[in-house]
Amino acid sequence: MKLTTAQFKTDFLNEIKTLYATDLNDTSALGQFIALGHLVRRYDGSQWTKTSEKYRKKDRKQVYYFSIEFLPGRLLKSNLLNLGLLDTVRAGLKELELDFETISAAEPDPGLGNGGLGRLAACYMDSMASLGIAGNGNGIRYRYGLFKQVFMDGYQVELPDDWLRNGNVWEIRRENKACLVRFGGNVWMQPQADGQLQPVYEQTDDVLAVPYDVGMIGYRNDVTNTLRLWSAELPPSADNAYYSQEQRDRIDDITKVLYPDDSNSEGQALRLRQEYFFSSAGVQSIIRHYGLRHQGMRELGKKIAIHINDTHPTLVIPELMRLLMDDHHCSWDVAWALTTQVMSYTNHTILQEALETWPIDMFKGLLPRIYQIVVEIDRRYRAAKTPIFGEDLVNRTAPLGNGQVRMAYLAVIGSHSVNGVAPLHTELLKNDVLRDLYQVYPERFNNKTNGIATRRWVQLANEPLSQLIDSKISPEWRQQPSQLKTLMAYQKDAKFLKQLTTVKQTNKQALAAYIKQNLGIEVRTDAIFDVQIKRLHAYKRQLLHVLEIIREYLDLKAHPATKAPAHVHIFGAKAAPSYHYAKAIIKLINALADLVNHDPDIGDRLKVVFIPNYGVSLGELIIPAADISEQISTASKEASGTSNMKLMANGAVSLATLDGANIDIIQAAGEANEYPFGLTAKAVYGYYERGDYRSVDFYQADPELKRVLDALVDGTIPGITTEGREIYDSLLRYNDEFFVLADYESYVQQQRQISQDFQDQTKWQQKALANIAAAGIFSADLAVARYADDIWQVPHTLLQD
Numbered sequence: 001m002k003l004t005t006a007q008f009k010t011d012f013l014n015e016i017k018t019l020y021a022t023d024l025n026d027t028s029a030l031g032q033f034i035a036l037g038h039l040v041r042r043y044d045g046s047q048w049t050k051t052s053e054k055y056r057k058k059d060r061k062q063v064y065y066f067s068i069e070f071l072p073g074r075l076l077k078s079n080l081l082n083l084g085l086l087d088t089v090r091a092g093l094k095e096l097e098l099d100f101e102t103i104s105a106a107e108p109d110p111g112l113g114n115g116g117l118g119r120l121a122a123c124y125m126d127s128m129a130s131l132g133i134a135g136n137g138n139g140i141r142y143r144y145g146l147f148k149q150v151f152m153d154g155y156q157v158e159l160p161d162d163w164l165r166n167g168n169v170w171e172i173r174r175e176n177k178a179c180l181v182r183f184g185g186n187v188w189m190q191p192q193a194d195g196q197l198q199p200v201y202e203q204t205d206d207v208l209a210v211p212y213d214v215g216m217i218g219y220r221n222d223v224t225n226t227l228r229l230w231s232a233e234l235p236p237s238a239d240n241a242y243y244s245q246e247q248r249d250r251i252d253d254i255t256k257v258l259y260p261d262d263s264n265s266e267g268q269a270l271r272l273r274q275e276y277f278f279s280s281a282g283v284q285s286i287i288r289h290y291g292l293r294h295q296g297m298r299e300l301g302k303k304i305a306i307h308i309n310d311t312h313p314t315l316v317i318p319e320l321m322r323l324l325m326d327d328h329h330c331s332w333d334v335a336w337a338l339t340t341q342v343m344s345y346t347n348h349t350i351l352q353e354a355l356e357t358w359p360i361d362m363f364k365g366l367l368p369r370i371y372q373i374v375v376e377i378d379r380r381y382r383a384a385k386t387p388i389f390g391e392d393l394v395n396r397t398a399p400l401g402n403g404q405v406r407m408a409y410l411a412v413i414g415s416h417s418v419n420g421v422a423p424l425h426t427e428l429l430k431n432d433v434l435r436d437l438y439q440v441y442p443e444r445f446n447n448k449t450n451g452i453a454t455r456r457w458v459q460l461a462n463e464p465l466s467q468l469i470d471s472k473i474s475p476e477w478r479q480q481p482s483q484l485k486t487l488m489a490y491q492k493d494a495k496f497l498k499q500l501t502t503v504k505q506t507n508k509q510a511l512a513a514y515i516k517q518n519l520g521i522e523v524r525t526d527a528i529f530d531v532q533i534k535r536l537h538a539y540k541r542q543l544l545h546v547l548e549i550i551r552e553y554l555d556l557k558a559h560p561a562t563k564a565p566a567h568v569h570i571f572g573a574k575a576a577p578s579y580h581y582a583k584a585i586i587k588l589i590n591a592l593a594d595l596v597n598h599d600p601d602i603g604d605r606l607k608v609v610f611i612p613n614y615g616v617s618l619g620e621l622i623i624p625a626a627d628i629s630e631q632i633s634t635a636s637k638e639a640s641g642t643s644n645m646k647l648m649a650n651g652a653v654s655l656a657t658l659d660g661a662n663i664d665i666i667q668a669a670g671e672a673n674e675y676p677f678g679l680t681a682k683a684v685y686g687y688y689e690r691g692d693y694r695s696v697d698f699y700q701a702d703p704e705l706k707r708v709l710d711a712l713v714d715g716t717i718p719g720i721t722t723e724g725r726e727i728y729d730s731l732l733r734y735n736d737e738f739f740v741l742a743d744y745e746s747y748v749q750q751q752r753q754i755s756q757d758f759q760d761q762t763k764w765q766q767k768a769l770a771n772i773a774a775a776g777i778f779s780a781d782l783a784v785a786r787y788a789d790d791i792w793q794v795p796h797t798l799l800q801d
């Protein structure tokens with residue numbers, strides 16, 4: 001949209017006056033942010049309305065992306081970028097003697113997700129809008145987001161994330177679109193005069209689901225889509241129903257807090273309530289919206305696609321069946337054909353403990369009608385497939401089995417498409433985790449490699465790099481990241497490579513300033529910034545990185561004259577509050593940091609920095625400053641990873657196992673430009689099959705490794721008596737479940753190589769450049785376009801090369 005600086009200043013000052021009945025001098029950065037947010041909403045307002053009108057007029061097929069997590073990050077900057085107002089607003093604020101960065105930093109960062117899953121959903125919302133897809137998000141408006149992490153005495157302490165304390169400028173409460181969600185009670189089927197059966201519900205607990213809509217603004221294309229987040233409230237009481245405090249609390253609890261568990265499924269009934277709550281409310285609102293302009297349900301499959309992001313929203317399948325049969329009087333066969341036509345499912349993990357299941361007794365008690373429908377899905381699946389595939393296979397794959405409702409199986413059976421998120425992951429789904437269902441439905445399985453919003457992770461997070469790129473190639477890359485590949489023309493341009501070093505220095509200085517200010521640690525910006533940022537989990541192997549730091553420390557102590565570049569190891573990671581082992585690793589890293597950072601023999605040559613409370617906003621600060629991207633999960637365990645893509649796009653070189661999308665990154669940028677190491681997935685599976693992994697052998701064969709491991713228990717690192725022992729035992733007594741010791745030697749070798757290679761900055765920046773230039777293929781726009789073409793069958797405006 002068009003806006004002059006002068007007009008913006010007038011609008012902004014008016015907004016301040018209207019909102020606060022005072023003048024600019026009397027407002028805080030937060031107040032200024034809120035005013036600016038209101039103004040942006042107003043600038044966007046007609047575009048949002050027009051987008052819905054346009055979709056309605058053209059009767060466009062709508063995509064609904066269901067996800068129990070959305071991790072959008074701060075929205076002010078990206079909304080301004082996408083509306084094309086960023087420069088105008090910056091200039092206007094400057095003329096008012098305000099600092100845009102300060103105002104922007106006052107925005108709360110909504111932590112409505114744990115990590116990669118929620119961030120992916122947010123990137124895809126951005127891309128759907130930017131590609132002109134009629135895409136809607138559907139999720140939960142948690143009153144408290146993921147906990148705020150602080151360290152006390154090196155231990156993680158969790159504080160509540162009260163992100164709504166000052167309201168949320170981006171949301172619109174639509175109480176006129178609220179609907180009721182039923183839990184518990186009894187249900188029985190009553191025959192009607194026409195012979196149809198209608199459910200009769202008795203003594204249910206009803207919850208009012210109230211939607212809050214947030215505009216998802218496309219990149220300079222006049223499109224604003226909607227992210228709809230549901231909040232649980234007391235139903236209006238026409239009959240003056242009395243609610244006890246306990247009943248009120250039970251309703252409040254449904255959307256009170258995000259489950260802080262990243263990949264273990266918790267057996268709590270509350271989680272199941274959350275899942276049905278947003279699935280039911282979402283499907284009800286879809287059907288209502290569809291019903292406004294269509295007669296009957298015949299066209300449903302042509303007008304609606306529902307995407308199930310991981311298993312948490314799987315109950316959309318029986319919920320849609322319920323609405324089609326009970327409210328719209330479809331037969332089972334018609335309802336089932338429509339449902340499978342509408343639904344598609346993305347699997348995000350092969351970890352057994354992360355495959356959701358619910359005890360049948362709990363499920364039945366909480367969702368009696370939905371349970372009846374799942375029983376019928378199960379019965380029909382068994383009847384249809386047993387004659388073809390035999391009883392054993394069908395028993396293993398049916399939605400009900402071992403006293404459990406098996407969500408992943410239900411999701412596959414009720415969808416027309418099942419995708420993994422990187423080629424290796426999709427192969428493992430077919431050959432291992434969902435092998436049996438792959439026999440039954442081979443045509444449903446496909447791969448959609450994850451992607452990232454380059455707009456946020458490069459254009460906004462790394463303006464110095466973006467400007468440098470603009471000075472060399474056409475700014476088309478901003479809309480079409482695949483154009484980044486034309487940067488390879490500068491592979492041998494010494495001046496450009498120097499400029500890359502300068503850009504990296506600038507970003508490292510910004511991060512170093514944050515570290516100095518918040519942690520009191522001084523780091524050299526000519527050091528290697530070696531970054532591992534992701535949830536803390538045994539399979540992600542922060543521990544392997546820690547062993548390397550201990551090795552470097554012992555090495556520097558033993559050989560003080562060693563010449564090597566300074567090394568700064570940077571961590572960001574939250575552990576699930578109940579994940580004892582992950583918390584022990586946090587304590588270990590902090591204790592090691594204490595030792596290393598204060599050792600006068602070490603000085604500024606080695607630093608360990610654990611930045612607390614990692615989230616999207618800290619990612620935007622850390623990623624542009626990284627030299628090394630640590631992607632060191634045990635091969636086969638990380639489905640795709642996305643921080644690997646963000647870091648690559650910012651010129652970090654991957655130190656990576658052959659896991660998830662690392663494989664594709666290494667292939668895209670060229671093996672010579674990364675540092676791959678470690679067991680392949682095949683080798684890991686080989687160990688499983690033979691059962692012959694013996695971690696102790698590695699300990700005994702390598703004196704250096706022995707010295708490093710002994711440091712965990714011999715007092716070398718003060719303050720970790722119990723944690724050190726526990727970790728040591730996990731590696732040696734309990735045989736090292738994630739093959740840390742097997743990969744140690746090849747990891748250390750690559751770290752040594754990095755220390756050498758980093759000293760030749762020309763060569764180093766050539767690697768960085770190869771990574772930036774190849775990162776375009778991991779754009780979320782491309783990924784979403786493939787979902788649109790292959791799965792949702794909706795048009796989009798992606799520019800193809």
Ligand SMILES: *Cc1c(COP(=O)(O)O)cnc(C)c1O
Pocket residue numbers: 114115116117119533534535614615616619640641642643644646
């Ligand atoms: C991208 C991102 C992740 C995912 O990181 P992985 O290393 O792929 O697990 C997690 N958290 C945040 C805040 C992110 O931005």
